[in-house]
Amino acid sequence: MAEESIIISVPKDMPVKRPREGEEVPVVLEDVNEKDAEYSISSVIPGWFSEISPMWPGEAHSLKVEKVLFQGKSDYQNVMVFQSSTYGKVLVLDGVIQLTERDECAYQEMITHLPLCSIPNPKKVLVIGGGDGGVLREVARHPTVEQIDICEIDKMVVDVSKQFFPDVAVGYEDPRVNLHIGDGVAFLKAVPEGTYDAVIVDSSDPIGPAQELFEKPFFQSVAKALRPGGVVCTQAESIWLHMHIIEDIVANCRHIFKGSVNYAWTTVPTYPSGVIGFMLCSTEGTAVDFKHPVNPIDDSKSDRPLKFYNSEIHEAAFCLPSFAKKVIEGKAK
Amino acid sequence: MAEESIIISVPKDMPVKRPREGEEVPVVLEDVNEKDAEYSISSVIPGWFSEISPMWPGEAHSLKVEKVLFQGKSDYQNVMVFQSSTYGKVLVLDGVIQLTERDECAYQEMITHLPLCSIPNPKKVLVIGGGDGGVLREVARHPTVEQIDICEIDKMVVDVSKQFFPDVAVGYEDPRVNLHIGDGVAFLKAVPEGTYDAVIVDSSDPIGPAQELFEKPFFQSVAKALRPGGVVCTQAESIWLHMHIIEDIVANCRHIFKGSVNYAWTTVPTYPSGVIGFMLCSTEGTAVDFKHPVNPIDDSKSDRPLKFYNSEIHEAAFCLPSFAKKVIEGKAK
Numbered sequence: 001m002a003e004e005s006i007i008i009s010v011p012k013d014m015p016v017k018r019p020r021e022g023e024e025v026p027v028v029l030e031d032v033n034e035k036d037a038e039y040s041i042s043s044v045i046p047g048w049f050s051e052i053s054p055m056w057p058g059e060a061h062s063l064k065v066e067k068v069l070f071q072g073k074s075d076y077q078n079v080m081v082f083q084s085s086t087y088g089k090v091l092v093l094d095g096v097i098q099l100t101e102r103d104e105c106a107y108q109e110m111i112t113h114l115p116l117c118s119i120p121n122p123k124k125v126l127v128i129g130g131g132d133g134g135v136l137r138e139v140a141r142h143p144t145v146e147q148i149d150i151c152e153i154d155k156m157v158v159d160v161s162k163q164f165f166p167d168v169a170v171g172y173e174d175p176r177v178n179l180h181i182g183d184g185v186a187f188l189k190a191v192p193e194g195t196y197d198a199v200i201v202d203s204s205d206p207i208g209p210a211q212e213l214f215e216k217p218f219f220q221s222v223a224k225a226l227r228p229g230g231v232v233c234t235q236a237e238s239i240w241l242h243m244h245i246i247e248d249i250v251a252n253c254r255h256i257f258k259g260s261v262n263y264a265w266t267t268v269p270t271y272p273s274g275v276i277g278f279m280l281c282s283t284e285g286t287a288v289d290f291k292h293p294v295n296p297i298d299d300s301k302s303d304r305p306l307k308f309y310n311s312e313i314h315e316a317a318f319c320l321p322s323f324a325k326k327v328i329e330g331k332a333k
Numbered sequence: 334m335a336e337e338s339i340i341i342s343v344p345k346d347m348p349v350k351r352p353r354e355g356e357e358v359p360v361v362l363e364d365v366n367e368k369d370a371e372y373s374i375s376s377v378i379p380g381w382f383s384e385i386s387p388m389w390p391g392e393a394h395s396l397k398v399e400k401v402l403f404q405g406k407s408d409y410q411n412v413m414v415f416q417s418s419t420y421g422k423v424l425v426l427d428g429v430i431q432l433t434e435r436d437e438c439a440y441q442e443m444i445t446h447l448p449l450c451s452i453p454n455p456k457k458v459l460v461i462g463g464g465d466g467g468v469l470r471e472v473a474r475h476p477t478v479e480q481i482d483i484c485e486i487d488k489m490v491v492d493v494s495k496q497f498f499p500d501v502a503v504g505y506e507d508p509r510v511n512l513h514i515g516d517g518v519a520f521l522k523a524v525p526e527g528t529y530d531a532v533i534v535d536s537s538d539p540i541g542p543a544q545e546l547f548e549k550p551f552f553q554s555v556a557k558a559l560r561p562g563g564v565v566c567t568q569a570e571s572i573w574l575h576m577h578i579i580e581d582i583v584a585n586c587r588h589i590f591k592g593s594v595n596y597a598w599t600t601v602p603t604y605p606s607g608v609i610g611f612m613l614c615s616t617e618g619t620a621v622d623f624k625h626p627v628n629p630i631d632d633s634k635s636d637r638p639l640k641f642y643n644s645e646i647h648e649a650a651f652c653l654p655s656f657a658k659k660v661i662e663g664k665a666k
Binding site for chain 2: 048050056057058059060061062063064084085086087103105106240241267268269271273274275305306307308309310312313315316317319320321322323325
């Protein structure tokens with residue numbers, strides 16, 4: 001196709017990431033400082049943050065940036081925080097939106113209460129990942145919980161969250177929380193058998209530091225760390241985008257978790273395709289019927305009432321569109 | 334903020350729409366042919382289609398464009414069809430995505446079967462809007478239906494759909510379909526009282542030609558055109574973006590529909606925020622319990638089985654997150 005040049009204006013303090021090798025990004029950027037560009041906004045709309053990834057080729061979601069508040073490179077990933085025009089503050093890891101103040105409630109409440117409301121009296125809970133603290137905030141709503149362990153690999157995520165997302169990182173203030181900075185895979189291996197009532201795996205996508213959290217050996221460690229009839233909930237991608245990944249995760253889980261294996265999903269506008277899923281499994285022991293929660297939350301006296309989760313939306317989360325049902329539940333036969 | 338200029342390359346055959354007055358678009362485009370620019374791709378990422386609207390400020394969803402297949406201006410709106418990289422062909426009206434081949438199933442199946450599966454033996458159905466034919470395709474699955482009237486204001490939408498979206502426009506091939514090109518508001522006023530079992534309002538957003546379809550007089554005409562205990566389903570925006578619009582629609586509907594008034598929602602990745610909602614109301618008469626479908630579809634012998642809808646997802650669609658429940662169902666008290 002014939003091409004012509006167009007001048008666009010880009011704020012000086014907003015560097016633009018160059019595409020990685022093999023990544024298709026249609027904008028040719030000139031005159032950008034190479035060093036700055038490497039670790040910063042993967043923006044194809046100047047003044048906007050655009051999320052482009054080989055995980056969801058051909059589409060991009062963009063948020064208008066008011067101000068970049070933090071940019072850093074940890075030992076594991078690029079970490080960025082910006083103030084958006086209409087979604088509040090936004091946390092980005094390796095160019096992928098992890099949370100926005102406007103819609104984080106949906107993800108945090110669902111990944112936490114889907115498992116914890118499915119068992120009576122959860123006492124010991126382990127969170128893998130989730131360094132922003134939002135899952136901790138939600139676990140802390142459960143009065144029966146006595147111990148909340150969290151293992152996050154990247155201290156920068158914890159520090160940045162405490163600095164910029166106080167309403168999320170508030171989870172760390174609960175006295176039941178024990179923070180471990182380290183590799184979740186190694187942490188789990190060292191856990192005595194049958195320790196936890198519930199494990200929540202709040203990971204990023206299976207490209208980058210979270211890769212192992214989608215593999216079989218990891219699920220085996222989780223199963224071992226759970227008491228009989230204990231439950232796990234792991235972030236499990238989008239039915240619209242990653243059916244092949246989900247199919248693999250479901251197959252792995254059916255192999256390892258001898259209680260029940262279920263897929264649930266919810267809406268998160270700033271995640272690719274607008275939805276995110278969860279694998280909910282239980283180990284052999286007292287049967288767990290995830291679709292009918294037995295441990296509802298009473299937030300009537302809370303000064304931070306639930307924004308998203310309720311018992312009806314819990315049950316609804318397990319109802320799948322036909323195209324997904326065929327793949328996910330077909331495996332059960 | 335200090336600004337610097339950057340050269341980007343734009344394919345010559347891809348004109349770029351200038352922002353309307355009052356519309357915030359951060360990219361300053363130079364050297365674009367004014368005339369071309371007015372009626373074409375509202376693209377801020379060259380080579381991509383970006384959906385930017387005052388209806389959802391501060392965010393944009395973009396699809397990579399392989400080829401623009403059609404661009405025209407009807408008496409009512411700008412009409413565009415492009416081949417995207419990963420969502421199939423895409424229909425755009427006034428810069429807003431109406432459907433993509435990849436995810437149209439969710440919208441068409443839900444807006445149709447939520448009302449039609451909620452009443453026994455629907456016979457006469459009216460579709461307002463829906464010129465692409467997808468709703469007709471879904472209505473035609475119901476063997477009890479004898480008459481399907483459709484009133485679409487814009488003939489160009491019908492023609493373009495027949496040319497570029499044969500799997501959607503296939504709905505027009507059903508012999509029960511009667512197409513009327515004209516204003517839905519005027520059409521409804523002329524309908525004899527109590528004519529239809531169901532009315533489906535498949536409109537675009539309340540900015541542009543569809544504006545009146547969100548106002549009280551229109552709902553009054555719908556109620557009049559329905560038999561006692563008849564049902565209506567109208568497109569009703571996103572709980573994440575347009576709670577104030579939804580609140581108004583709900584209030585209008587409660588005033589007019591004396592049977593039941595309900596809000597349901599579903600996922601559509603290429604709609605802003607990834608979800609779209611529906612108002613489901615019935616007129617005074619035999620009670621309709623939308624949440625428990627009485628008229629399931631048997632598609633076991635269909636050569637086009639349902640991709641999205643099933644009875645479980647029907648019931649789940651009425652379960653709302655707490656923040657939406659408070660506004661929508663709070664009104665019922």
